[in-house]
Amino acid sequence: MARKVLSLLLPSLLAAVGLAGLLLLCVPTRDVWEPPSLKYGIVLDAGSSHTSMFIYKWPADKKNDTGIVSQHSSCNVHGGGISSYADNPSGAGQSLVECLDQALRDVPKDRHRGTPLYLGATAGMRLLNLTRPEAATNVLAAVTRTLTQYPFHFHGARILSGQDEGVFGWVTANYLLEKFIKYGWVGQWFQPRKGTLGAMDLGGASTQITFETASPAEDPANEVQLRLYGQHYRVYTHSFLCYGRDQVLQRLLAGALQTHGPHPCWPRGYSAQVQLQDVYDSPCTAAQGPLTFNSSASISLSGSSEPALCRSLVSQLFNFSSCHFSQCSFNGVFQPPVTGSFIAFSAFFYTMDFLRTVMGLPVATLQQLEAAATTLCSQTWSELQARAPGERAHLPNYCAGATFMQQLLSRGYGFDERAFSGVTFQKKAGDTAVGWALGYMLNLTNLIPADPPGLRKGTDFSSWVVLLLLFAAVLLAALVLLLRQARSAKSPGAI
Numbered sequence: 250m251a252r253k254v255l256s257l258l259l260p261s262l263l264a265a266v267g268l269a270g271l272l273l274l275c276v277p278t279r280d281v282w283e284p285p286s287l288k289y290g291i292v293l294d295a296g297s298s299h300t301s302m303f304i305y306k307w308p309a310d311k312k313n314d315t316g317i318v319s320q321h322s323s324c325n326v327h328g329g330g331i332s333s334y335a336d337n338p339s340g341a342g343q344s345l346v347e348c349l350d351q352a353l354r355d356v357p358k359d360r361h362r363g364t365p366l367y368l369g370a371t372a373g374m375r376l377l378n379l380t381r382p383e384a385a386t387n388v389l390a391a392v393t394r395t396l397t398q399y400p401f402h403f404h405g406a407r408i409l410s411g412q413d414e415g416v417f418g419w420v421t422a423n424y425l426l427e428k429f430i431k432y433g434w435v436g437q438w439f440q441p442r443k444g445t446l447g448a449m450d451l452g453g454a455s456t457q458i459t460f461e462t463a464s465p466a467e468d469p470a471n472e473v474q475l476r477l478y479g480q481h482y483r484v485y486t487h488s489f490l491c492y493g494r495d496q497v498l499q500r501l502l503a504g505a506l507q508t509h510g511p512h513p514c515w516p517r518g519y520s521a522q523v524q525l526q527d528v529y530d531s532p533c534t535a536a537q538g539p540l541t542f543n544s545s546a547s548i549s550l551s552g553s554s555e556p557a558l559c560r561s562l563v564s565q566l567f568n569f570s571s572c573h574f575s576q577c578s579f580n581g582v583f584q585p586p587v588t589g590s591f592i593a594f595s596a597f598f599y600t601m602d603f604l605r606t607v608m609g610l611p612v613a614t615l616q617q618l619e620a621a622a623t624t625l626c627s628q629t630w631s632e633l634q635a636r637a638p639g640e641r642a643h644l645p646n647y648c649a650g651a652t653f654m655q656q657l658l659s660r661g662y663g664f665d666e667r668a669f670s671g672v673t674f675q676k677k678a679g680d681t682a683v684g685w686a687l688g689y690m691l692n693l694t695n696l697i698p699a700d701p702p703g704l705r706k707g708t709d710f711s712s713w714v715v716l717l718l719l720f721a722a723v724l725l726a727a728l729v730l731l732l733r734q735a736r737s738a739k740s741p742g743a744i
C-alpha cells in the first residue's frame with residue numbers, strides 16, 4: 250500500500266515541478282530568460298558637410314520605457330552633404346544608396362516594414378533654402394524618391410530649425426546620460442532630478458547652445474518648454490547660423506583675402522590656390538566679397554603662423570556692440586549666464602581631441618586652451634605634418650578651429666574658468682553618438698512620454714522572485730522524498 254502511494258507521489262511531484270517551471274517561463278520577464286525581440290528606427294542626419302545614418306534599437310515590448318534605446322549601427326555617406334547637390338539633385342538621392350543598403354542588412358528582414366525612417370537636414374540646407382529655395386525643395390524631393398524605394402516606413406525628409414537641432418541635441422545628451430530618468434537594478438525607474446546637462450554642438454554650418462534655465466527667456470525665440478516623464482523643463486536654446494566650423498573657416502578665408510596679406514591662421518610654409526567662387530558662394534561670406542569677380546579666377550594664398558593676428562581675425566566674427574536685452578551672448582542674441590555642467594560634442598570634441606592627443610597639450614582650463622591655441626598657431630607646416638602625418642587635409646585649419654572655439658566659449662557664451670571646468674568634451678555616450686538624431690527619433694516615435702512611466706517592470710520582477718522561490722521549494726521537496734524512497738528501498742524489512 251505504502252509502496253503504491255510513493256510510486257504515485259513521485260510522478261505527481263515531477264509534474265508539479267514541471268508546472269512551476271512552465272509558469273515561470275510564461276511570466277513576461279523576457280530580459281532574464283531570452284533576448285528580447287527588438288524594434289529599430291533609422292535617422293539620416295543630413296549635415297552641411299556630410300550625411301550620417303544611425304540605426305537605433307530598443308526592446309519591442311516596452312514602448313513606454315526609456316534608458317533602453319541605443320545605437321545599433323551607423324554609416325557615413327561618402328561625398329558631401331546633400332546641400333552640395335544643389336545643381337544635381339538626383340546625385341543627393343544616389344549618394345544615400347550605399348548606407349541604405351547597409352540598413353537592409355543591419356535590420357532583420359522581418360522588421361523592415363515596421364522600422365521608421367527619418368531624414369533631417371540641418372544648417373547646410375537652411376542656408377541653401379535661404380539663397381535658392383527651389384534648389385532646396387528639389388534636393389529634398391530627390392532624396393525622398395530614393396528613400397521611398399526602400400521597404401522601411403519612411404516618415405519624410407525635413408529641414409530642422411536651429412531651435413529643434415539645439416533642443417534635440419540636449420534631449421539626446423540627457424537621455425543617454427540618464428538625467429531624466431534612471432533604470433534601477435531591480436527593474437524600477439526613478440527620477441534623479443539632479444539637474445540636466447547643457448549641450449553644445451558645433452556642426453559644419455551652425456553651432457548650438459542649449460541649457461536648462463530658471464528664468465524665462467527675454468526673447469521667446471530662445472525658449473522651449475518640455476514635459477518629459479512628468480517633469481517640466483524650461484530650456485534656453487540658440488543656433489548661430491554661419492558659426493559652424495566650415496562656414497567659420499570660409500569667413501576667415503574671406504577675411505584674410507580682404508587684408509591682401511597671408512592667412513595668419515594657416516601654418517607658415519603652407520599655401521593653396523583659392524577659388525574665389527568657392528569662397529564667396531555661401532550667404533555667410535557673400536557680403537565680404539567684391540561685388541563682381543571672375544568666377545573662375547583663383548588666388549594663391551599662403552600661411553604665416555601668426556597667433557595674435559589669427560585671434561584678431563577670429564574676434565571679428567563676434568559683434569558685441571549692441572544688445573536689446575538685459576544680457577546677450579553676441580550679435581545681439583539674448584542669453585542668460587551659462588549654468589550647470591555642459592557636454593560639448595561634434596567638432597568641439599574633435600578640436601579638443603586634436604589639441605590633447607596630437608599636440609599633447611593640456612586643455613583643462615580656458616587659460617590652457619588659449620595657450621594651446623597659441624602654440625598650435627605658431628607651428629610651421631612641416632612641424633605640423635611631422636606631428637600628424639595622417640591628417641593632411643584638415644591640418645592647416647586646426648589653428649583657426651581651436652582659436653574660434655576658445656573665443657566662442659569664453660567671449661561669446663561667457664564661460665569663465667569655473668563654468669568651463671564643468672564642460673566635458675565627448676562624442677559618444679556608451680556606443681551611442683551624441684547629436685540631435687536620437688532626440689529627434691525619440692520625439693517622433695513618442696518614446697519619451699510626457700507622464701512618468703509606471704512600475705510595471707518592478708512587479709514583473711517580484712512575481713518572478715516568488716515563482717523562483719516556489720520552484721526551488723518544490724524541487725527541494727521532490728529531492729527529500731526521493732531520498733526517503735531510496736532509503737526505504739534499501740531496507741526491505743521496513744515494509
Ligand SMILES: *[C@@H]1O[C@H](CO)[C@@H](O)[C@H](O)[C@H]1NC(C)=O
Binds near residue numbers: 312313695
Ligand atoms: C504609455 O503608457 C500610457 C499609460 O500606461 C498610455 O496611456 C500611453 O498611450 C502609452 N504611450 C505609448 C506611446 O505607448
Ligand SMILES: *[C@@H]1O[C@H](CO)[C@@H](O)[C@H](O)[C@H]1NC(C)=O
Binds near residue numbers: 379389407408
Ligand atoms: C524654406 O524656408 C521657408 C521660409 O522660411 C520655409 O517656409 C520653408 O518651409 C523652407 N523649406 C523647407 C523645405 O523646409
Ligand SMILES: *[C@@H]1O[C@H](CO)[C@@H](O)[C@H](O)[C@H]1NC(C)=O
Binds near residue numbers: 543544547
Ligand atoms: C576669368 O579668368 C580666367 C582664368 O584666369 C580667364 O581665362 C578668363 O578670361 C577670365 N574671364 C574674364 C571675363 O575676365
Ligand SMILES: *[C@@H]1O[C@H](CO)[C@@H](O)[C@H](O)[C@H]1NC(C)=O
Binds near residue numbers: 568569571
Ligand atoms: C555690429 O552690429 C551692429 C548692430 O547690428 C551694426 O550696426 C554694426 O555694424 C556691427 N559691427 C560690425 C563690426 O559688424
Ligand SMILES: *[C@@H]1O[C@H](CO)[C@@H](O)[C@H](O)[C@H]1NC(C)=O
Binds near residue numbers: 416417693
Ligand atoms: C515632440 O513632439 C511633440 C508632438 O509629438 C511636440 O509637441 C513637441 O514639441 C516635440 N518636442 C520638441 C522638443 O520638438
